Amino acid sequence: DNKLSNRINEMATSATLAMAAKARELKEAGEKIIGLSLGEPDFTIPEFVKDAAIKAVNDDFHSYTPVDGYGDLKEAIITKFKRDNGLDYKPSQIVVSTGAKQSLYNLAQVLLNPGDEVLLPAPFWVSYGDISKVAGGVPVEIKTSINNDFKVTPQELEAAITPKTKMIIYSSPCNPSGSVYSREELRALADVLVKYPKIIIISDEIYEHINFIGDHVSMAQFDDMYDRTVTVNGVSKAFSMTGWRIGFIGAPEYIARACNKMQGQVTSGANCIAQKATIVALENPPSKIQYMVDAFKNRRALILGLLSEIPDIKTNEPEGAFYVFPDIAAYFGKTLRGTTISNATDFSLYLLEHAKVATVTGEAFGDPNCIRISYAASENDISTAMAQIKEALTS
Numbered sequence: 001d002n003k004l005s006n007r008i009n010e011m012a013t014s015a016t017l018a019m020a021a022k023a024r025e026l027k028e029a030g031e032k033i034i035g036l037s038l039g040e041p042d043f044t045i046p047e048f049v050k051d052a053a054i055k056a057v058n059d060d061f062h063s064y065t066p067v068d069g070y071g072d073l074k075e076a077i078i079t080k081f082k083r084d085n086g087l088d089y090k091p092s093q094i095v096v097s098t099g100a101k102q103s104l105y106n107l108a109q110v111l112l113n114p115g116d117e118v119l120l121p122a123p124f125w126v127s128y129g130d131i132s133k134v135a136g137g138v139p140v141e142i143k144t145s146i147n148n149d150f151k152v153t154p155q156e157l158e159a160a161i162t163p164k165t166k167m168i169i170y171s172s173p174c175n176p177s178g179s180v181y182s183r184e185e186l187r188a189l190a191d192v193l194v195k196y197p198k199i200i201i202i203s204d205e206i207y208e209h210i211n212f213i214g215d216h217v218s219m220a221q222f223d224d225m226y227d228r229t230v231t232v233n234g235v236s237k238a239f240s241m242t243g244w245r246i247g248f249i250g251a252p253e254y255i256a257r258a259c260n261k262m263q264g265q266v267t268s269g270a271n272c273i274a275q276k277a278t279i280v281a282l283e284n285p286p287s288k289i290q291y292m293v294d295a296f297k298n299r300r301a302l303i304l305g306l307l308s309e310i311p312d313i314k315t316n317e318p319e320g321a322f323y324v325f326p327d328i329a330a331y332f333g334k335t336l337r338g339t340t341i342s343n344a345t346d347f348s349l350y351l352l353e354h355a356k357v358a359t360v361t362g363e364a365f366g367d368p369n370c371i372r373i374s375y376a377a378s379e380n381d382i383s384t385a386m387a388q389i390k391e392a393l394t395s
């Protein structure tokens with residue numbers, strides 16, 4: 001007597017949100033849980049962004065917004081793409097949405113027909129698979145190796161391509177692995193993709209500024225990829241504006257037009273106050289948020305150091321974003337405190353129960369040997385969490 005659609009019944013619940021809800025439940029029941037499951041900067045919003053939002057309220061911005069975003073916000077986005085990425089877009093190529101998540105949802109809806117295959121180098125961001133599926137697409141996971149920093153190689157990419165391949169979605173810096181593709185690595189992938197002109201590339205660059213090695217490269221910077229690449233970005237991560245819900249794309253015009261049409265029937269334009277604040281956020285140079293990047297870099301060193309003291313945990317060195325994605329498969333088959341760990345989900349739940357630390361199972365990201373730990377948390381929380389994890393795994 002399930003009255004719901006097959007569509008929703010077949011959709012997985014976002015694993016990161018599910019873990020956050022579980023941790024919240026335990027907290028409400030009086031447990032002291034350290035939450036390292038969410039991808040959410042713990043910084044407050046920069047003052048200059050807050051001021052812009054307050055000004056927008058006082059200036060009486062309240063009406064419906066243009067479906068694809070305010071003209072002055074689009075101009076700020078165009079300037080940002082040029083300044084930070086060397087990309088040239090026209091206003092007709094920009095669509096502002098209610099978070100990059102909606103940008104990605106729009107793209108799947110306007111590009112996929114039933115049966116179209118979507119290449120997802122794994123590990124990938126949790127929502128790519130279900131966003132593709134709900135549009136009728138078929139996710140095709142491409143396994144990568146921790147020994148190659150979880151980056152897909154040209155050979156692995158080409159082996160996954162079939163006549164049904166419609167698009168590829170990846171993030172760099174990557175959630176969850178923290179990997180950052182270099183120019184050479186992206187060019188090598190582009191050299192494969194040029195042979196398959198029908199494939200559209202969705203380049204999710206939401207962690208662009210949270211990069212510890214310096215160079216951020218956009219796929220659309222390659223002339224032969226520009227007309228088939230959609231660049232996705234937003235202000236959630238760099239400006240700590242997760243709850244303000246503004247994301248955007250730079251895209252070939254026909255795709256931008258289609259996203260505009262889709263959004264016009266589903267949500268209309270994004271929130272007016274948040275759009276006005278985003279203009280100011282984007283107008284400021286990335287150096288204004290360097291303090292957050294520096295803090296994340298210190299925390300990365302801290303968490304990698306502490307993780308290395310825990311036996312049988314293997315990590316790569318993340319180069320961006322704010323996650324580590326350790327391989328914990330050495331624990332599979334072991335019994336700890338009466339609990340048998342058979343997979344990454346068991347491991348993550350074990351940590352929640354016995355270390356009081358919330359993490360996310362790698363299964364949600366397409367890698368069943370790993371868990372994701374967010375270090376968007378205070379150094380104190382990171383140190384305590386790692387000590388408790390060590391204790392739970394070794395005593």
Ligand code: PLP
Nearest residue numbers: 099100101125171175234236247
């Ligand atoms: N893409 C990646 C890789 C993310 O990690 C996230 C947020 O977790 C998003 C997109 C969605 O961002 P937004 O808050 O703009 O919807």
